[in-house]
Amino acid sequence: MRKKFAGVVIPCVLLVGCSAERAYKDETERLDNKEFEVVYEVTGSNVKDLTYGVGDRKKESSETVENPTLPWSKTVTMKGIATAPSLSLILGESGGKAECVIKVNGKEARRATATGEFGTATCVAVSPAGHGS
Structure with missing residues (x-):
């Protein structure tokens, strides 16, 4: 059971990190065009x-x-x-x-x-x- 749980948590953490990085890039681009x-x-x-x-x-x-x-x-x-x-x-x-x-x-x-x-x-x-x- 631990392996399944650990396998689910790691991709979620990576997904959240990727999502935050994309949001940061989008906001920076928006401000650079202001x-x-x-x-x-x-x-x-x-x-x-x-x-x-x-x-x-x-x-x-x-x-x-x-x-x-x-x-x-x-x-x-x-x-x-x-x-x-x-x-x-x-x-x-x-x-x-x-x-x-x-x-x-x-x-x-x-x-x-x-x-x-x-x-x-x-x-x-x-x-x-x-x-x-």
Whole structure:
């Protein structure tokens, strides 16, 4: 009798484990396809260049703008639970002051300020894909 019982329990445990793994993969795929709007903004003076993130977890990349006209803004659509919107800037040799802001789905997510000669600021936000799903 023990052999029959043991033989039934092991496949059930494996089946439950496989089912949980499949559910996890399905949920991860659903969240990786969830889109959100990102607005990048830069204000101030003497920004030499700025770099901002675009894409999604599978094709995340960045774009650079040299000597941007300020104020500067860009709206992009991103997707995925592991995608992190990012914006960085560097000031020129003569210094200055500039601020970067990331808004995700209309709400401010990050803000940073750069000052002085070759000052830098970096903002990185969290994907909202897993929140309130």
